[in-house]
Structure formats: structure tokens, C-alpha cells
Amino acid sequence: MTMILDGKQTANSLMADLKTEVAAMKTRGITPGLAVVLVGDDPASAIYVRNKQRRAQELGITSVLRRLPSSATQAEVLAVVEALNHDDTIDGILVQLPLPEQVDPDAVIAAIAPSKDVDGFHANNVGRLWENNPGVVASTPYGIMALLKHYGITVAGKRAVIIGRSNIVGRPMAALLLNADATVTMTHSKTPDLFAVTREADLLVVAIGRAQFVTAEAVKPGAVVIDVGMDRNAAGKLVGDVDFDSVAKVASAITPVPGGVGPMTIAALMIQTVELAKRHHNG
Numbered sequence: 001m002t003m004i005l006d007g008k009q010t011a012n013s014l015m016a017d018l019k020t021e022v023a024a025m026k027t028r029g030i031t032p033g034l035a036v037v038l039v040g041d042d043p044a045s046a047i048y049v050r051n052k053q054r055r056a057q058e059l060g061i062t063s064v065l066r067r068l069p070s071s072a073t074q075a076e077v078l079a080v081v082e083a084l085n086h087d088d089t090i091d092g093i094l095v096q097l098p099l100p101e102q103v104d105p106d107a108v109i110a111a112i113a114p115s116k117d118v119d120g121f122h123a124n125n126v127g128r129l130w131e132n133n134p135g136v137v138a139s140t141p142y143g144i145m146a147l148l149k150h151y152g153i154t155v156a157g158k159r160a161v162i163i164g165r166s167n168i169v170g171r172p173m174a175a176l177l178l179n180a181d182a183t184v185t186m187t188h189s190k191t192p193d194l195f196a197v198t199r200e201a202d203l204l205v206v207a208i209g210r211a212q213f214v215t216a217e218a219v220k221p222g223a224v225v226i227d228v229g230m231d232r233n234a235a236g237k238l239v240g241d242v243d244f245d246s247v248a249k250v251a252s253a254i255t256p257v258p259g260g261v262g263p264m265t266i267a268a269l270m271i272q273t274v275e276l277a278k279r280h281h282n283g
């Protein structure tokens, strides 16, 4: 029987524990604060940001939204980040990506105080992750590790293959799996005979942004398959990078889209916002 790794339910269960923790912090006078910076009006970004704010509110985390128009200059975005760096009520800062083309994401990420970089995108946090001394870790890979843990899936000694080498998913995923003693292979658009490599995987993480790209022939029987994709198929329906119906027949466990990695990403963001608040208040 194939196990469906239910990210929605797992996130709800983790959030129930976190809510108790936030309530206890409040009795000590600490309220975690998250700031989301949203530039422009990308409709997908607007939905994600709304989900994040709803979650924060449920948990008792203060969440503030700083909205800038799509015409905002880089200097204007940097000024908002700088103000949040110095705002004592804010523990975590997230600048929603993608940014409009006139704003350089690397410059904006570099401007976030590493101690408030709740996305784990700052070079300081990336470096710490790769030297196996993690501070804040990118939410999506963190959420995936939490999902595996919740279902009792161990990664030590396993052959993990990742498709996709982005800074926000593929690379930090590789570091986390390596830190957890997996044997890690990274693949991408220039990998020859890709499916020959993916068929070696005990654990396959797919983050390439191509609808239903991974089919059953790419998967070793019994593999665990994690789908990070958020794509629209020809009918306009939300699907992943994995062809769920065919792959579910060969995998031992698989994440659905929606209801898999997405809710875990938001849960990870909340968990790490609370962690940062604790750190800022020494416990």
C-alpha cells in the first residue's frame, strides 16, 4: 500500500503544538513577530502571503504586511527591510519572491539581518547550513524534513536524488539530507539520461517546475517521492511536478499536490519564526 504523506494534516498537528508554545511565551511577555514584504501584485504571491498571515493569526504570532507597488525601486525595498531590521517587535523578515525585475533579489536578501532571515536565504545562513551548523533553514526543505520525520521515514544511509538546483529548494534540500547522512545526488536540466539517475533513488525530491514531469518510469519501486511542484495543467488545475496517479502505483510513499509540501512550508515558517523570537529573547 502506498502511503500518502498528508502535509495538511501534519502541518495542523505541528501547529497545535506550536500554538501551545506561543501561548506559554506570551505569559512571559514575548509575542513572536513576522514581517512579510510583498512587492507588486503577482496573484500567486498574494495567495501564499494570505495563507501565511492566516496561519500566523491562528497561532497568536503578530504578522505585519508591508506592501509596495510593482513600480517600487530597489532603494525603496531596501529601506523597508532596513526599518524592519531595527524594529524590536519583528523577529522574522520574509521578502516574498519573485520581485519585479528592477529589484535585485540578491541585494535585498543580503540586506536582511541574518538573525531575522526567517527564509534562511542570507549567505550567512546558507553557509551555516552547509557546514552542518544550521541557523534558519529555507522553509520548504525544512518542512519536507519535518514531514518525513512525522511519518517515521529515516534518511540516513538512503540514496537521495534531487531534481532541481534552486537556492530556495534544491540546494538547501541537498544540504539537509547530507547533514542527515543520506547519500545525495543533485540533478537538473542539463543531466543526461535523467531518469536513469532518478531510478537509483530511495528518496526522490522533485522541484523543477514542470507539470507532471516525473512519471512511473523515473521511479524505483518502493521509493519515497516528494513533490515540490506547484504547476497548472492544460485544464488549469493545480498539479505537481510528479504524475501522481502513475507514480503512486510504484512508490511506497508520495506527497499530494495540493496538501503536501505547501502546507509544510508554511508550518516551517511559523516554527522558525517562534525559534527566532526565543533566540531574540534568550529563551
Ligand SMILES: Nc1nc(=O)c2c([nH]1)NC[C@@H]1CN(c3ccc(C(=O)N[C@@H](CCC(=O)O)C(=O)O)cc3)C=[N+]21
Binding pocket: 047, 048, 051, 094, 095, 096, 097, 098, 119, 139, 140, 230, 238, 257, 258, 259, 260, 261, 262, 263, 265, 266
Ligand atoms: N521569500 C519567499 N519564501 C517562500 O517560502 C516562498 C516565496 N518567497 N515565494 C513563493 C514560494 C512558494 N511558497 C508556497 C507556500 C505555500 C504553499 C501552499 O500553501 N500550497 C497549498 C495550496 C495553495 C493553492 O491552493 O494555491 C498546498 O500545496 O496545499 C505553496 C507555495 C512559498 N514560497
